[in-house]
Amino acid sequence: MGLNDRFLNACCGQPVDRTPVWFMRQAGRYMPEYRAIRAQHSLLEICAQPDLAAEVTLQPVRTLGVDAAILFADILLPLIPMGLDLEFAAGEGPVIHNPVRTAAEVAALRPVQMEQSLANVLETVRLVRRELDGQVPLIGFAGAPFTLACYLIEGGSSRNFLRAKRLMYADPATWHTLLDKLALVVADYLAAQARAGAQALQLFDSWVGTLSPEDYEEYVLPHSRAVLGRLAATGVPVIHFGTDTATLLPLMAQAGGDVIGLDWRTPLDWGWEQVGADRAVQGNLDPVALFAPRPELERRVQRVLDQAGGRPGHIFNLGHGILPETPVENVKAVVELVHEYSVGVREAT
Amino acid sequence: MGLNDRFLNACCGQPVDRTPVWFMRQAGRYMPEYRAIRAQHSLLEICAQPDLAAEVTLQPVRTLGVDAAILFADILLPLIPMGLDLEFAAGEGPVIHNPVRTAAEVAALRPVQMEQSLANVLETVRLVRRELDGQVPLIGFAGAPFTLACYLIEGGSSRNFLRAKRLMYADPATWHTLLDKLALVVADYLAAQARAGAQALQLFDSWVGTLSPEDYEEYVLPHSRAVLGRLAATGVPVIHFGTDTATLLPLMAQAGGDVIGLDWRTPLDWGWEQVGADRAVQGNLDPVALFAPRPELERRVQRVLDQAGGRPGHIFNLGHGILPETPVENVKAVVELVHEYSVGVREAT
Numbered sequence: 173m174g175l176n177d178r179f180l181n182a183c184c185g186q187p188v189d190r191t192p193v194w195f196m197r198q199a200g201r202y203m204p205e206y207r208a209i210r211a212q213h214s215l216l217e218i219c220a221q222p223d224l225a226a227e228v229t230l231q232p233v234r235t236l237g238v239d240a241a242i243l244f245a246d247i248l249l250p251l252i253p254m255g256l257d258l259e260f261a262a263g264e265g266p267v268i269h270n271p272v273r274t275a276a277e278v279a280a281l282r283p284v285q286m287e288q289s290l291a292n293v294l295e296t297v298r299l300v301r302r303e304l305d306g307q308v309p310l311i312g313f314a315g316a317p318f319t320l321a322c323y324l325i326e327g328g329s330s331r332n333f334l335r336a337k338r339l340m341y342a343d344p345a346t347w348h349t350l351l352d353k354l355a356l357v358v359a360d361y362l363a364a365q366a367r368a369g370a371q372a373l374q375l376f377d378s379w380v381g382t383l384s385p386e387d388y389e390e391y392v393l394p395h396s397r398a399v400l401g402r403l404a405a406t407g408v409p410v411i412h413f414g415t416d417t418a419t420l421l422p423l424m425a426q427a428g429g430d431v432i433g434l435d436w437r438t439p440l441d442w443g444w445e446q447v448g449a450d451r452a453v454q455g456n457l458d459p460v461a462l463f464a465p466r467p468e469l470e471r472r473v474q475r476v477l478d479q480a481g482g483r484p485g486h487i488f489n490l491g492h493g494i495l496p497e498t499p500v501e502n503v504k505a506v507v508e509l510v511h512e513y514s515v516g517v518r519e520a521t
Numbered sequence: 522m523g524l525n526d527r528f529l530n531a532c533c534g535q536p537v538d539r540t541p542v543w544f545m546r547q548a549g550r551y552m553p554e555y556r557a558i559r560a561q562h563s564l565l566e567i568c569a570q571p572d573l574a575a576e577v578t579l580q581p582v583r584t585l586g587v588d589a590a591i592l593f594a595d596i597l598l599p600l601i602p603m604g605l606d607l608e609f610a611a612g613e614g615p616v617i618h619n620p621v622r623t624a625a626e627v628a629a630l631r632p633v634q635m636e637q638s639l640a641n642v643l644e645t646v647r648l649v650r651r652e653l654d655g656q657v658p659l660i661g662f663a664g665a666p667f668t669l670a671c672y673l674i675e676g677g678s679s680r681n682f683l684r685a686k687r688l689m690y691a692d693p694a695t696w697h698t699l700l701d702k703l704a705l706v707v708a709d710y711l712a713a714q715a716r717a718g719a720q721a722l723q724l725f726d727s728w729v730g731t732l733s734p735e736d737y738e739e740y741v742l743p744h745s746r747a748v749l750g751r752l753a754a755t756g757v758p759v760i761h762f763g764t765d766t767a768t769l770l771p772l773m774a775q776a777g778g779d780v781i782g783l784d785w786r787t788p789l790d791w792g793w794e795q796v797g798a799d800r801a802v803q804g805n806l807d808p809v810a811l812f813a814p815r816p817e818l819e820r821r822v823q824r825v826l827d828q829a830g831g832r833p834g835h836i837f838n839l840g841h842g843i844l845p846e847t848p849v850e851n852v853k854a855v856v857e858l859v860h861e862y863s864v865g866v867r868e869a870t
Contacts, residue, residue, distance in 0.1 A: 332808070332809060332844060333809070334809055334812065334844065334846075337807070337809040337812070338809065338812045338813070341809075341810065341812070341813035341814065341817045341818075342812075342813060342814050342817070381765075381786065382786075383786070384785050384786055384787075384788065384807060385786075385788060386788070386824070387807075416730075416765055416786065418767035418768045418786070419767045419786050419787055419788065419791070420786075436733045437730065437731075437732070437733055437734075437765065437767070437768050437769075438733075438768055439733065439734060439735070439768065442768070458686070458733060458736075459681070460681060460682070460683055460686040460687065460690075461690065463683065463686070463687045463690070463691075464687070464690035464691060465690065465691050468690045468691070475735070495681060495683065497683070
């Protein structure tokens with residue numbers, strides 16, 4: 173099998189034979205093959221061992237028939253060499269034992285030498301590329317400065333982002349210093365992934381939807397723009413993703429990205445208007461739709477494809493990551509359905 | 522002091538001397554007076570004792586100088602006589618020990634005789650009206666059918682609403698039967714509050730923002746419309762509120778409500794366009810702005826008022842409830858600032 177170009181062509185708004193499809197968190201707990209490895213190794217162990225991380229990255233490519241692989245890594249990895257004391261407490265998600273909340277703590281964050289401190293991740297990229305052997309492209313990724321800053325400041329997940337917003341409002345200079353530092357690390361990290369062989373990159377700003385457009389513009393946009401601007405030199409397409417972003421989409425497009433990710437709260441056609449016809453879009457099935465009975469799931473997949481209307485520049489995905497209890501057979505069925513049905517939509521338009 | 526008509530006039534889109542202001546969850550843990558009562562009584566005890574519930578309802582009116590009182594009650598109270606086994610676990614929020622997930626469990630939900638089963642709440646309404654003595658109006662409230670259904674099905678709070686959406690997608694008949702039942706109870710409950718003396722009503726659909734517009738229209742709108750339609754006969758204005766609703770606002774306005782609540786993700790002027798000029802709007806300061814230093818807080822309050830532009834039909838509020846650690850003095854400052862600044866906006870326009 174030769175190189176599957178669907179995904180990369182769609183990123184650039186080029187026509188494709190079928191709509192490409194991949195899933196955020198396509199490597200993960202819903203897959204028995206993944207759980208078998210997790211039974212033996214912690215999340216951070218898998219990330220640290222290129223053979224394991226590569227294996228986990230490749231599992232969904234083999235099982236699902238998706239049009240792209242995405243690097244298996246934790247979003248917080250590049251923060252560890254900055255000085256982060258990270259732990260994954262059982263069933264609780266990440267806990268950061270030394271959160272960053274003051275100007276002094278921001279100043280103490282260390283710069284990161286990618287090839288040295290994140291050598292394992294870059295080795296995983298190289299390994300996956302070799303094993304994929306051109307079958308499908310590999311997507312690298314990183315968290316966006318805002319979302320990483322929230323983790324750093326809150327010390328883990330958060331509901332209201334009280335501490336992060338408080339720093340933003342009370343001490344904007346420290347906030348911007350922190351985001352400058354994060355933008356530098358994120359851009360270096362993504363550029364290093366591209367050099368190691370990643371053929372596309374996704375910037376995850378998963379939590380940005382907690383902000384008003386005014387706050388996004390003032391406290392986040394310059395930093396996301398700095399990252400996305402730097403990445404233009406890599407020559408690989410970049411996906412810019414967030415959730416709860418209905419009112420942020422025009423600003424996210426301004427910040428940059430060849431492809432803008434849409435969540436399911438945004439009808440795909442409406443969202444595409446918001447980001448502009450010059451961008452590709454990615455999305456946007458509700459991850460919970462994967463739990464629906466097959467006919468209902470099919471109806472929902474078809475609706476997304478109908479809203480895209482066969483226009484070049486649509487990548488099918490969920491509006492957020494696959495949930496842990498998702499039935500694998502439904503994920504497979506979506507891949508098949510997207511490939512089959514999108515031929516029809518293309519012919520009809 | 523005579524009747525303060527600002528709030529009720531603004532609900533009806535009538536001109537007012539100053540923009541009225543109140544806060545969702547203005548009675549609550551951020552207030553020392555409230556914490557003093559909570560130290561002696563559980564949440565459900567306060568709700569069950571009209572003298573305590575009335576006292577808690579009146580505390581913010583005395584302390585803050587807001588333009589309306591809102592009944593102190595828990596959103597889940599009307600579900601208890603339906604058969605709900607509810608507990609408030611320490612620090613965890615509500616836990617429902619007998620969640621409702623099957624057609625049989627939906628069928629087993631009992632109808633509710635308001636004057637009998639919710640006599641305490643209605644007595645609180647009467648007591649608060651007497652004690653307010655026309656000083657400011659009293660707002661009654663209830664959860665909307667969707668948000669209550671989520672609590673019932675999930676058995677408490679939820680992140681992804683997996684079980685609720687799964688029922689919706691897999692067994693729409695049972696879903697609609699459940700929401701029919703809830704709509705009946707909610708409408709009866711709100712109508713009973715109005716008969717007992719509530720001068721306005723708010724329907725809280727706090728969690729509705731987890732839905733796409735298509736799902737809202739199919740699974741929720743008919744039931745919210747049923748409630749809001751029934752309430753027209755009460756003759757009191759109704760506020761229809763949700764969060765994360767940027768793409769749902771036109772449909773929420775279709776469902777009904779004299780006033781549509783906007784959260785902070787939606788610029789107030791943009792949100793007002795979405796719901797239409799025939800509606801009043803309520804909102805929409807980010808609750809976290811109350812933690813900002815005073816000048817920043819003032820800038821944010823003024824921005825909301827500037828976006829409203831002095832047009833009749835704006836009620837100042839947060840985009841969601843007051844957070845437990847909020848500094849009381851900042852809440853007071855917002856009331857003063859809204860009253861002072863809105864005179865200026867009105868004169869300038």
